[in-house]
Amino acid sequence: MNKKLISALNVKITSVSISPECAAVLKSLKFNKDRWYRIPSFISFVLHTKEHGGIQFNVFGDFYFDGRSGPWCVDWFEPNLGPLNKRLAWLVHDLLGYATYFDFATTNEILRQLLIIAGDSKIKASTVRYFVGRDDSWFGVPVVGDKFYPNIGKFEIKRIA
Numbered sequence: 001m002n003k004k005l006i007s008a009l010n011v012k013i014t015s016v017s018i019s020p021e022c023a024a025v026l027k028s029l030k031f032n033k034d035r036w037y038r039i040p041s042f043i044s045f046v047l048h049t050k051e052h053g054g055i056q057f058n059v060f061g062d063f064y065f066d067g068r069s070g071p072w073c074v075d076w077f078e079p080n081l082g083p084l085n086k087r088l089a090w091l092v093h094d095l096l097g098y099a100t101y102f103d104f105a106t107t108n109e110i111l112r113q114l115l116i117i118a119g120d121s122k123i124k125a126s127t128v129r130y131f132v133g134r135d136d137s138w139f140g141v142p143v144v145g146d147k148f149y150p151n152i153g154k155f156e157i158k159r160i161a
Contacts, residue, residue, distance in 0.1 A: 005103040012050040013113045018088065019044065026087045035072075035080055036147075039063040045088065046160065047110070054160040057095055063154045064147075065094040069138065070131075078115075078128060085118035093132070098148075099140045101157040108133045 018026075022043040029037045039059050047055045067080040067090050081087055089111055096107040108129045115125035142148040 005099060006052075006101060006106065007103045008052060008106050009109055011052060011102075011106060011109065011113075013047050013110065013117065014050055015048045016085075016088065016114070016117065017046040017048065017054075018084075023084055026084055026091070029067075029081060029087065031067075031081050035066050037065055037067055037081070039065070039091075047092070047114075052159060055101070056158050056160045057092065057155065058158075059091075059095070059155045061154070063151050065091055065151075069094075077124075078120075083118070086115070089114035089118055095155055095157060097139050098142070098151070098155075104136050104139045105133070107139065 022045050025039060025041060025043050039061060041061045042059065044056065044058045046057070049055060067087070068075075068078050068082070069090075072080070079086060081090070092114060093107065093111040096102050096110060102110065111132065112125045112129040115128060116122060120128075141152065
């Protein structure tokens with residue numbers, strides 16, 4: 001982490017822009033028991049916020065993420081992949097988890113808001129935020145040998161006007 005992370009607990013996501021190509025890639029992911037999903041080609045999407053303008057996510061391909069992290073026994077509460085908007089929420093959370101843009105608390109707040117946008121109740125989304133916020137061991141730049149280490153350099157997050 002070479003730069004100071006943005007702490008923006010007051011961030012308010014107003015909308016999400018996702019291209020048909022990006023939606024097609026995310027929809028094409030098939031649940032598997034390893035819970036390890038490959039983004040095969042470039043995708044891009046934007047979170048629109050009240051306070052920070054647009055935040056663009058570019059994934060350059062051959063990027064892997066795990067859908068909703070955690071054990072299979074909570075799939076009844078939150079699916080590992082779920083519909084498109086939930087897939088996007090899990091992907092955003094994983095991308096922000098590399099600690100390259102927002103801090104830990106803001107990363108989890110953005111997940112909460114994306115889950116609400118995806119159709120979860122505020123209580124359910126807040127429950128997810130609470131549990132992902134209990135342990136920050138997943139947050140930060142992965143070390144060599146970590147399952148997520150090969151993803152370094154395969155994405156960028158930037159603010160746009």
